[in-house]
Amino acid sequence: MELPPLTAAQTEAPYIRVPNPQTLFHHRAARFRQLALSQASLVGYLNLMADLADSLHHLSARFSPALLPDSCAGRPPLDISSWRRDPAWRDALRSIVEDLSSGGGPLGSVRDRLKQATDEQLESWADDLLAADFDRLDVGLAPFVAAALQVNWTVLASRLDAGKIGATEAGHLCPVCGSLPVASVLQTGGAVQGLRYLVCDLCATEWNRPRIHCINCGSSKEVAYFGLEGTGEAVQAEACGQCKTYVKLVNREKEPQVDPFADDLATLALDVLMAEEGYQRLGFNPLLIPGG
Numbered sequence: 001m002e003l004p005p006l007t008a009a010q011t012e013a014p015y016i017r018v019p020n021p022q023t024l025f026h027h028r029a030a031r032f033r034q035l036a037l038s039q040a041s042l043v044g045y046l047n048l049m050a051d052l053a054d055s056l057h058h059l060s061a062r063f064s065p066a067l068l069p070d071s072c073a074g075r076p077p078l079d080i081s082s083w084r085r086d087p088a089w090r091d092a093l094r095s096i097v098e099d100l101s102s103g104g105g106p107l108g109s110v111r112d113r114l115k116q117a118t119d120e121q122l123e124s125w126a127d128d129l130l131a132a133d134f135d136r137l138d139v140g141l142a143p144f145v146a147a148a149l150q151v152n153w154t155v156l157a158s159r160l161d162a163g164k165i166g167a168t169e170a171g172h173l174c175p176v177c178g179s180l181p182v183a184s185v186l187q188t189g190g191a192v193q194g195l196r197y198l199v200c201d202l203c204a205t206e207w208n209r210p211r212i213h214c215i216n217c218g219s220s221k222e223v224a225y226f227g228l229e230g231t232g233e234a235v236q237a238e239a240c241g242q243c244k245t246y247v248k249l250v251n252r253e254k255e256p257q258v259d260p261f262a263d264d265l266a267t268l269a270l271d272v273l274m275a276e277e278g279y280q281r282l283g284f285n286p287l288l289i290p291g292g
């Protein structure tokens with residue numbers, strides 16, 4: 001489903017913006033490559049993530065979900081804790097594995113292990129990832145399992161009627177799948193100009209939350225912004241002094257090309273800074289599992 005065009009004539013901004021898989025992964029790949037040009041220490045990693053996003057772009061065009069939720073009433077329609085996964089996600093993963101380079105080294109080992117995994121193993125890894133059970137996760141395999149799940153959930157989310165989906169009780173959880181945000185985006189253009197949307201780390205749905213309020217506890221009393229010196233204000237950490245959590249805010253006004261997943265991974269130094277300052281991150285980027 002295409003996102004409806006947003007024009008200044010619209011008086012009400014949407015609460016939810018479902019993703020558009022036709023453009024989402026393509027833009028993400030381009031942003032990873034752009035960021036790789038200025039990040040010498042991360043160039044190999046960011047280019048690998050760009051290739052992975054390319055794979056997801058091609059897969060999203062081919063993926064035709066057999067299962068769609070019956071109703072959106074009352075709870076997230078694609079809830080990670082109860083939605084029965086379409087087995088096609090495993091085909092997506094195997095296709096991603098085929099796209100990985102044929103060389104040896106650490107990536108070759110990841111490829112071989114994913115190739116040899118049984119359906120039961122893959123499902124068990126997916127369960128661990130969706131439950132954020134980091135102790136049981138293999139950090140080397142996790143980004144690829146996460147990517148396959150992302151393409152599955154993103155295409156499903158894109159088919160939903162955003163107008164029928166309500167907010168979750170916990171406003172920091174995705175109204176479509178109940179997962180945590182990877183980051184938040186300050187939007188530009190039309191009815192969403194200047195509004196802040198959280199971006200789901202799994203299905204890429206965006207949902208509106210007020211600016212300068214803590215996403216975790218709702219307080220606006222001690223919200224502060226942290227950034228990396230010399231990198232501008234395209235990516236900042238919005239931190240709450242009350243509950244000591246933070247979430248990154250990527251700013252389309254400062255840099256129109258920002259992508260929450262790519263810009264997050266390119267600013268890992270900001271996470272190090274926030275840990276030093278005593279703040280804990282709300283959520284995680286499934287393309288980089290903590291400890292990985």
Ligand SMILES: [Zn+2]
Pocket residue numbers: 174175176177178179200201202203204205
């Ligand atoms: Zn979601």
Ligand SMILES: [Zn+2]
Pocket residue numbers: 214215216217218219240241242243244245
């Ligand atoms: Zn807070």
